[in-house]
Amino acid sequence: MSKAKLKKHLQELNEEQLREQIIELYEKFAPVKTYFNFAFNPREDKLIEDARVKISKEYFPTTKRRAKLRRTTATKLIKHFQSLEMSPDKVADIMLYAIEVAQTYTSTYTLRNDNFFVGMFRQYEEALQWISGNNLMHIFKPRLERIVEEAWEQDWFNRTAFQDMAP
Missing domain, CATH: 1.20.930 (Transcription Elongation Factor S-II; Chain A)
Structure with missing residues (x-):
């Protein structure tokens, strides 16, 4: 998926759906979890x-x-x-x-x-x-x-x- 398509897809989601997507990424992918852990608690x-x-x-x-x-x-x-x-x-x-x-x-x-x-x-x-x-x-x-x-x-x-x- 291109960056433009991703942006378009994210635009179509409401706030709750965005939260769910981010939480799913956090739970599924260790690098995402590492990034967020560092970003919010460096x-x-x-x-x-x-x-x-x-x-x-x-x-x-x-x-x-x-x-x-x-x-x-x-x-x-x-x-x-x-x-x-x-x-x-x-x-x-x-x-x-x-x-x-x-x-x-x-x-x-x-x-x-x-x-x-x-x-x-x-x-x-x-x-x-x-x-x-x-x-x-x-x-x-x-x-x-x-x-x-x-x-x-x-x-x-x-x-x-x-x-x-x-x-």
Whole structure:
């Protein structure tokens, strides 16, 4: 159905029918429920804290299992926050936090997988673009610089790429 047809259909419904449609969507589709829950009760700080815990567990599990080091966990959370239209500074915070946790891990454990470092650079690049695009550089510049310094201190093979991108 096109947007025009949808508008026409909604015009034909009375207020009660519209309410019923919205409630049905809310009950049937999890993304609609998530959207409305966030729109009417945006507990951003709680969501951010939960995201930080999930990201940390990827590198430092609380059980005896091995660290999974999945960058996709953070990426999915970031995309979810962006779809909810969360405050850009909160999204930027999570973007940088994911890299910082990864750097904490690599400062303790040696990794030989170049793909990990390439992924971290890509994540840094995306964070930098997000921060620049939302005029947040004045807030996050020290953290961005610290990430570059840490890449040099840990002798990451792509540290010059980080340096070249640095703000």
